[in-house]
Amino acid sequence: MSIAQLEQQIEEGNLQAVKELLMEAPQLANVKTSHHISPLLLACYYKKREIADLIAEYAQDLTLFEACAAGKFDVASLLIFQSPKCINDFSEDGFTPLGLACYFGHEDLTRFLILKGADVNLASKNGFNVFPIHSAVAANSLAITKTLLDAGAYPNVCQKAGLAPLHTAAQLGNIELIILLLEHGAEVGLRMEGGKLPADLAAEKGFNEIAAILRED
Numbered sequence: 481m482s483i484a485q486l487e488q489q490i491e492e493g494n495l496q497a498v499k500e501l502l503m504e505a506p507q508l509a510n511v512k513t514s515h516h517i518s519p520l521l522l523a524c525y526y527k528k529r530e531i532a533d534l535i536a537e538y539a540q541d542l543t544l545f546e547a548c549a550a551g552k553f554d555v556a557s558l559l560i561f562q563s564p565k566c567i568n569d570f571s572e573d574g575f576t577p578l579g580l581a582c583y584f585g586h587e588d589l590t591r592f593l594i595l596k597g598a599d600v601n602l603a604s605k606n607g608f609n610v611f612p613i614h615s616a617v618a619a620n621s622l623a624i625t626k627t628l629l630d631a632g633a634y635p636n637v638c639q640k641a642g643l644a645p646l647h648t649a650a651q652l653g654n655i656e657l658i659i660l661l662l663e664h665g666a667e668v669g670l671r672m673e674g675g676k677l678p679a680d681l682a683a684e685k686g687f688n689e690i691a692a693i694l695r696e697d
Contacts, residue, residue, distance in 0.1 A: 481505035488511045490523050490531055498531050503540045509538035517573055524549040524584060545571040548593070551586040560596055567598050574606025582624050583615035590616075590624050600633040609639045617645045622656050635666040642672035645676070650678035650694060653687040658694070668694045 481501055486508045489497040502509055513522050518534065520539055523532035524546075532550050544566055547556035556577070560567055568576060578598040581589040594600060613633045616624040625645075629635065648664040649657040658678075662668075670693040671677055672686050681696035 481508060483508055483511045483513060483519070486511075486519055487522065487642075487676070488514075490519060490528060491526060493526070493528050493531065493533065495528075495530050499534060502534070506538045507663045509535050510540055515573075517544075517571075518546060518684060520546045521549055521573075523693055524580075541597060543571075544569070544577050544634060545575065545580055548580040548586070548589060549584050551581075551589060553586075553589050553592070556581075556589060559595075564596065567593060567596055568602055571606045574604045574608070575610070576604070576612070578602070578612045578652055579604055579610060579615050582621070582628070583619055585619045585624065586622050587621070587623050587627070594627065594631045596659055600628050600631045601637070603637070603639075607640065609640065611637045613645050614636065614639050614643070614648065617648045617652075617661075618655060620652055620654055620657070622654070625657060626660055629660070629664045635661050635664045636670060638670070638672075641674075642670070644670045644672075645692075646670065646678045647672060647676075647681055650682040650690060651685055651686070653682065653685060653690055655690060655693075658690065 481504050487499050509519055520532055520535045523535055536550055543657055544556050544559045578593045581593055600612055602661045613628050616628055643646055646661050649661055668678055682694060683691035
């Protein structure tokens with residue numbers, strides 16, 4: 481049994497095969513993958529929730545990042561209680577606990593992290609410059625995006641390539657999310673590298689009515 485085998489089955493979404501591997505070699509749950517992250521985080525990134533939950537049963541001592549990605553509220557809250565200062569730390573792949581909770585759509589955990597002092601305007605530390613609000617919008621979550629904005633998240637921050645939250649919301653065609661961002665000061669005139677506006681991205685996806693709304697007069 482090898483970590484490469486486990487990694488392959490995670491990527492393919494084969495729950496039964498992952499279960500069989502871990503039953504034979506439970507220690508694999510604690511071995512880093514070729515992506516330099518844990519099997520649990522890998523399952524989360526591949527959006528394999530059942531597999532992530534299964535790996536969590538075998539993993540020893542979940543990190544705060546794993547708990548936030550997998551939505552393990554009890555584990556995350558205990559870790560923060562034990563070490564409050566870790567709330568704004570960065571994972572090995574450069575994300576904050578709040579960024580991970582936002583990206584994976586964990587509303588209760590997001591609110592808890594902010595309540596405990598998570599910085600809503602702290603970008604990832606991996607060259608991508610991803611802020612929690614980028615993660616929330618990418619997750620297409622109106623509730624989490626609103627929570628962040630109400631807590632003071634900046635609406636016009638740009639990640640790599642100049643992508644602002646409004647660009648992503650326009651690309652998703654989520655009119656409620658777009659309205660929320662506009663109400664909090666999102667600028668329709670922000671251009672990505674290459675010059676594209678939010679309206680351009682909406683039009684490319686066929687959201688012509690949204691594109692019209694986002695066009696500057």
